[in-house]
Amino acid sequence: MADGLRWAVTDGPDGTSAVELPADAVAARRLAEQARGGLWCARAAGGCGGRLAVVDGDPPGLGHTGDDPCAFRRRPAAAGHAYDHLRYRPALLSWLTGQGHRPRVLRVPDAAGHPGLRLVVESLGAVLEVRLAPLSDTAWRARDDRARGAARSVTWLYGPDADAAAATEASVRGAALSLRRHDRGLLVGVRDAGGAVRWVRLAACSLTADGVTAPGLEDARAAHARRTAERQEAARRAARRPARRPARTRPGAAEELPLWPLASTA
Template sequence: MADALRWAVTDGPDGTSAVELPADAVGARRLAAQARGGFWCARAAGGCGGRLVVGDGTPPTFRHTGEEPCALLRRAASAGHAYDHLRYRPALLSWLTAQGHRPRVATVPDDGGHPGLHVAVDALGAALEVRLAPLSDTAWRARDDRARRAARSVTWLYGPDADAAAATEASVRGAALSLRRHDRGLLVGVRDAGDAVRWVRLAACSLTADGVTAPGLADARAAHARRTAERQEAARRAARRAARRPGRARPDAAEELPLWPLASTA
């Protein structure tokens, strides 16, 4: 089916309140009853902004009511990725505003159609980079350097598809923060350099001028710093031992004899 869309927003064509249509007919009817204002194809997800209705097919899908050309019709299967950042956005902004912050949020495009979010809290000079698509080691380092030139603190939050980038940061700094949806809220995972992850609710975390604080985050970074210092000290001791090690053994007595010119036999 060309128009097999399962994603929409409920707060207008430029809205950000994303919903996923349940795969069963009962759940789909329940969602339609709850969304009294109807459904739209979200412009923020690359859609056309047109009205959507719940179709009668199995499984249920959204159907455009008009004839507007829509890019999502050509890639309906990947619409979930296009809408993904909208599902993280409300919970993040609610978390920040509950702390008294006034966040600014922007969508970060991605060549693969899986955009992320850049959230700035100007009063703190803090930035949150929500990465939902894969990112190579080299690309992460370049983006991290660029972000840190523009903000006092930068905290990366990694979705499921960005686990490799999370591992990169954990290896560099001793810890990284993963982000997962859970019911209507979010979970934050504190990932250490050994790839162990401790999950906590987003409400257990806070944002300061130094970045996001989370239970266990400081401990993971401190443990990494200790291990790094121990490795460096071990390397210095090994270098000192090597410097004190005796050189080549002294030559034997035969080698020490002077080489006199041979006497003439003439």
């Protein structure tokens, strides 16, 4: 019997190679056949680690083959968000290791259970915060302050559901980095303070001790810094400009009185 699940991993119960079950029955069966390691309820997503099987239906679904208790049996819809970070993790790890880094991976769900991913490169003192769920302005500022107090550099990467947080950072620092899945890879979007986004492949970016570099990122920050400096200079000039005083009457000048029409004496 299907449990209503649509997500699994193909590299064992502790694996991270996440796949989504296609809605088409033929494609779903093909996925099961191609997953030589089987389909599993991922422990990394908060699942039980049990084996899953494709169950026919319209659409087809995934069901546990055993009786192990699992949170996703009760709340199958929660699996989509819970597996979200696994869809970004392999590409990010490949990108970092390809640069010679040895990242440490932490899963950092928030109080509401939304997934998050933190990649720590200790040799650089660099942290990547991958935010995939909404985050308020106040919460983002508090988390950013805490993260920067513990690392040399902190770079936020925002998924589609965290666009509001990306806008917050762009307004503060002049730019923010969005993250989107594209085919089997990832795209990075350089978002400026005006909301415009320039997309590049993750391979065009790199990680340094100062954080992630991306084409157009420094230009966006520099433009924001210039606009901020211009506004501050304009405010300083306005503050130095003496206020215009009202015109004063010359001493001894006769007061001009309004002329009223005389009443007729006829």
